[in-house]
Amino acid sequence: MRKAFWLLLGVLISCAANAQQVQLKGLFGDSAMLEIDGRQHILKPGKKSPEGVSLLEATTSYARIRVNGREQKLTLDAPIAASYAQAERAEVRLMGDRRGHFNTEAWINGMRVGVMVDTGASTLAINYPTAQRLGLNLSGAKRIPVSTASGMTSAYLINLSSVTIGGIKLHNVEATVHTDNFPQVVLLGNSFLGRVDMQQQSGVLILRARN
Known part of the structure; x- marks a missing residue:
């Protein structure tokens, strides 16, 4: 009887x-x-629902939550979080700024850096001072011509060991290191x-990460 009780308790905790x-x-x-699996709860920051959802922060415009170790920002315009129990793929949600740009933090070769999503860039674009701070090795890298808003310049073509955003981690990501201060922020390209x-x-x- 006692064994069955603990087994049932374990199932309930797991659910x-x-x-x-x-x-x-x-x-x-x-x-x-928050409505969690059909049940509504009012949470304050630092509190956790019976289903295991923690409220990290709430403002007049958004709520930031943690579910199964993943953080996510919800707004009234985009109120629905991912289906964590059914979806195993890592997911990151980015809010656009006033200019419609999507900015976030990434880890490049294990070091944190700010990035901006740029679907018009073929690779990750990094300026030279940032590349030095990240300790990127440019010796032997191929030098290629690149076109910028200021005209033609040159850049080093390299492969990054890893690029991580949220729970999404990719290896061997192509990047270009410009020989000047352009771009001001790392561009997260294609x-x-x-x-x-x-x-x-x-x-x-x-x-979303691909399987």
Whole structure:
């Protein structure tokens, strides 16, 4: 009997820790109303629902949550989180800024750097000072001509060991290192974006790892 009790308890805990769907229903100061698998909860920052969803932050415009170790920002325009129990693919959601640009932080070869999504760039584009800070080895790298808004210049063509954004990690990502201060921020081009699935929804850019 005791063994059956603990087995049942383990099943219940397992189910509670795997929320299938999370939806933002309302924002009330520093609290958020979340609907989790059909049940509604009002949470304050630092609190966790019985299903295992933690509210990290709530403002008048968004709620930031953690589900199964993944962080996600929800707004009333894009209120639905991923179906974590059914989808094993890593997912990142980016909010556009006032100019419609999507900015985030990435880890390049294990070092953190700010990046901006640029579907018009064929590779990751990195300026020379940033490449030095990241410790990128340019010796023996092929030098190629590149076109910028200021005209033609040259850049080093290299392969990055890894580029990580959220839970998405890609290896051997092609990049160009410019010989000057352009671009001011690392441009996340198609050598990364072409290897993930992208979807835009109500001003939110969704990146999903491919199986």
